[in-house]
Amino acid sequence: MTTTPVATGTAERQQPTELRTGKPARARRTRGAARAPWMLLAPFLALFVLTFILPIIVAIGSSFTSVRRSGLFGEEGVTSEFAWFDNYALALADGNFIASIGRMLLFGVVQVPIMIVLATVLALMLESASARWPGFFRAAYFLPYGVPGVIATILWSFLYVPGLSPLFDVAALVGLEPDFLGAGSVLWSIANIVVWSYTGYNMLIIVAQLKSIPVELYEAARVDGASTWRVVRSIQLPLIRPALVLTTVFSIIGTLQLFAEAQVLMKVAPAIDSQYTPNLSAYTTAFAYNDYNVAAAQAVLIAVVAFALSFIFLKLTNRKSA
């Protein structure tokens, strides 16, 4: 934020040089400085346009287009026309798609706070003087982040299936008969996989912010005789707010993108249908029904909901701090 305008600074400070070497050198330098940022940005921007901007334009474009096939099997050619909001109307009229968004909202309201609170508590405990072997524990908690979501789900799915999983033997010891894959419980079995995968990652972001708190603050608190709880509440929690906001926003976006976990569990859990999550729904529309236009409308709707939720969350947290 404190960047000085380099190009003008160069010109000013080079006055003496210019007097000695004449104008061409100065002109060459300023031209170089003017072109340099674009040359440095060019590769990133080119790929950004190809993989972000163009797909977004294509998605919005095809979400407003409808394709009409003439003839019984479309053999008489395909015509596409501007369809206004027809695809959006179709997507929104699909009760299963709306239900999947509702399901993800319920999922997010429960899973995201649990994960963020768990990550915060673990980070605070690891950074407290009371913890032994913090390096080992930090590595253990972070390990699942290196396990891809699909593989984590394959792993947990083995643990959810009766007959294969030792969890059922353990549960039987205390007289429980869990059903991890039933209609009512499978959503929370997915939540468990997400918590398992990402708590350590969020914890690490919070730990990084905790480490940036100046030692003097802790010393001042100790001099004042503040209790551990008081230090947590009055120093640590307020100062790690940015990390908490960041991890929450990423988790909200991640929740709406949920796909791999549901798709992999589908094979063992009949309760999961092909429209269980919004993304699964869009994928099914595109590749099972070959209706790319409605799928594009669904993709746009998912992005808009994710964007709106992140925006609302950021607004709420900003207002609270002001």
Place this chain on the structure above:
Amino acid sequence: MTATTAQRADAETERSARQTKSTRRSDRMAGKRRSSTIIVTAILAIVALYFLVPVYWVFVASTKSTEDLFSTYGFWFAPTFSLWENLSQVLSYDGGVFVRWFLNSLLYAGVGGVIATYFAAAGGYALAKYDFKGRNFVFGTILGGVLVPGTATALPLFLLFSQMGLANTYWSVLLPSLVSPFGLFLCRIYAQATVDNSLMEAARIDGASELRIFHTLGLRILTPALVTVFLFQLVGIWNNYFLPLVMLSDTELFPITLGLNNWLSQVDRLPEFYELTTGGVLLSVIPLGIAMIVLQRFWRGGLTEGSVKA
């Protein structure tokens, strides 16, 4: 970290030794501190069990034959230890396709991670250290990209790449992996805080071109941030499932995530795929697990410095 804790513990014992003859109050304090250490460590250990048990289970499962897998207790080993048979089956099945998937993942994540980091560094540095027309617009647009869900662009990207004839090629997974808006964002923050204008000025007076200044001066100063960005991108690509699933139909091009899921989908027909899948999961968890444990200190370092100075 462990060293500092050890030092702290040493200092504590020394202090408590010195204070043995002082008041009873400090005794009580030391006792309280010891009991809180035990409680905190016990809680941390129980939570660690939760994170480690599934990995332990997959290790145990991959040492068992298919019959034992269903007939013996899951958290303990079967009498016959068939880990090596299972692993050699994983590696040789279908002409060693698992090895191919592994190398594909390595290619996507390794090459993608390195190039994405370089591009993000160049872009972030340019946005931090130069004042030019359109800078805020460019940065704002890229920042918007951070909030766009990756899966939202995957479907339209597939349509786009099919028209360009790129779908179902290495490029279809590699090209989108070369862009990291979040990485550019981190590099910009870090470059603003650490790359000194007067140093750049000195290099300019020495006659170095702007690109040369970035490559010799900028990249070296940005190294801690680059490690962080590289790790984020490496893990992001390695874990990606939706993009390759949408793009690829040829199993030869699959990364490991897609390949293992392909095996899992066949267990209903052939139970031997349980062995292949558990063995494959174990083999794919080990390298990344080791990488996570070794690299987590770098991870922390880069992020902390970025956030301190921002």
